Amino acid sequence: MQQQQQKVTQQTNINKIAMIEDDEEIAELLLLYLQQFGYSAENFSNPLNGLKALQSNSYSLLILDLSLPKIDGLELLKEIRKFSNIPIIISSARGSVRDKVEGLNLGADDYLPKPYEPIELIARIKAILKRMSNNEINKFNSYVPFFTIDSNRIFKNGEYINLTGAEYEIMKIFIENSGKILSRDEILDQAKSISWDSIDRTIDVIVSRIRHKIENNPRTPEYILSIRGVGYKFVQPSFDNL
Numbered sequence: 105m106q107q108q109q110q111k112v113t114q115q116t117n118i119n120k121i122a123m124i125e126d127d128e129e130i131a132e133l134l135l136l137y138l139q140q141f142g143y144s145a146e147n148f149s150n151p152l153n154g155l156k157a158l159q160s161n162s163y164s165l166l167i168l169d170l171s172l173p174k175i176d177g178l179e180l181l182k183e184i185r186k187f188s189n190i191p192i193i194i195s196s197a198r199g200s201v202r203d204k205v206e207g208l209n210l211g212a213d214d215y216l217p218k219p220y221e222p223i224e225l226i227a228r229i230k231a232i233l234k235r236m237s238n239n240e241i242n243k244f245n246s247y248v249p250f251f252t253i254d255s256n257r258i259f260k261n262g263e264y265i266n267l268t269g270a271e272y273e274i275m276k277i278f279i280e281n282s283g284k285i286l287s288r289d290e291i292l293d294q295a296k297s298i299s300w301d302s303i304d305r306t307i308d309v310i311v312s313r314i315r316h317k318i319e320n321n322p323r324t325p326e327y328i329l330s331i332r333g334v335g336y337k338f339v340q341p342s343f344d345n346l
Contacts, residue, residue, distance in 0.1 A: 119142060119143050119144055119164065120143070120144045120145075120146075120162065120163050120164055121138055121143050121144065121145045121146070121163060121164060121165050121166070121167065121229070122145075122146055122147075122148070122154065122157060122158060122161075122163040122165075122166045122167070122190075123135070123138075123145060123146065123147040123148070123166070123167040123168075124147070124148050124151050124154035124166070124167070124168050124169060124172065124177075124180070125147055125148075125149065125167065125169045125195070126149045126150075126151075126169065126171075126172055126173055127169070128149065130218075131147040131149065133222060134147075134167070134195075134222060134225065135147055137222040137223070137225070137226060138226070138229075141226050143229070150173070150174070151172045151173070151174055151175050151177070151180050152174060152175065154180075155180060155183060155184065156283075158184060158187075158188060158190065159187060159188075159282070159283075159340075163190060164190075164191070164233060165190065165191045165192070165193065165229060165232060165233065166184070166190050166191070166192045166193070167192075167193050167195050167225070168180070168181060168192050168193070168194050168195065168196075168212070169194075169195055169196055170194060170196035170198050170203065170207070171196065171197065171198060177194070177196065177207075178203070178206055178207060178210060181194075181207065181210045181211060181212060182210055184211075185210065185211040189211075191213045191232050191233075192211065192212045192213055192214075193212070193213060193214045193215075193216060193225070193228055193229065193232070194207045194212045194214070194215045194216065195216050195218065195220075195225065196215075196216075196217065196218060197217070197218040197219075198217075199217030199218070203215075204217075213232055214228050214232065216228060250340060250341045251275075251279050251318075251327075251340060252279075253276060253279060256272075258272060258275055258276065258279070260318055265317055265318060266317070267314070267317065268313075269297055270295070270297050270298060270310050271310055271313055271314050271317070273295050273296065273297050273298070274291060274295060274298075274307070274310055274311065274314065275314055275318075277291060277294050277295060278328060278336070278338035279338065279340065281338065282338050282339070282340035283337070283338070283339065283340065284337065284338075285331050285334055285335060285336070285337045286335050286336055286337070286338075287334055287335040288307045288308075288335050290335070291307055291335065291336070292307065298310075311328060311336060314328065315327075315328055326339065326341075327339055327340075327341070
């Protein structure tokens with residue numbers, strides 16, 4: 105586990121910034137400014153894609169809008185704080201005291217109401233990063249998956265899990281779709297080794313076998329959850345929760 109965490113730490117780029125902003129014009133302007141000041145920036149207009157990127161990549165800071173499609177920015181902030189302490193600057197046209205207080209209470213580090221001059225955002229980014237040493241930045245980005253895939257093998261907390269071909273394929277699908285509800289048809293569509301002629305029960309049997317290999321108590325699963333009438337949802341924990 106220590107080796108895996110060290111590897112992620114080494115890959116952290118203190119100048120890599122994520123942004124979740126659905127206004128393309130604003131995003132383009134901010135990306136330009138960030139690049140001019142030496143930051144590598146990436147914007148996600150779809151907040152769910154941004155959430156997924158934060159779970160699998162290392163960033164030094166997040167610029168977060170609140171008025172987003174599909175999910176409110178404050179709800180998104182709650183989800184992010186479940187797995188990461190990445191510094192967050194809220195950049196939003198919602199400038200009410202209530203939104204500011206709630207955003208800061210939920211874990212935002214700063215709140216910048218729109219409209220503002222981009223140079224002010226740069227100043228606030230510099231101020232936040234300056235307050236943090238490299239070790240602190242790495243700590244904020246220390247989210248490491250509990251289940252990992254390496255060389256066509258799957259590991260739980262660094263320990264190899266002995267899976268059959270079908271079990272490996274379904275487990276790999278779960279890991280790659282962590283947090284997403286998958287129907288049995290979706291699993292069959294992605295699983296090359298399982299025929300479409302297979303009945304739904306085939307998936308259930310394989311999932312049951314996997315649970316006996318990865319769950320602490322297969323009868324009350326923590327990782328592969330059954331979603332009644334739909335399918336399954338894989339929950340990927342982090343080392344912070346161990």
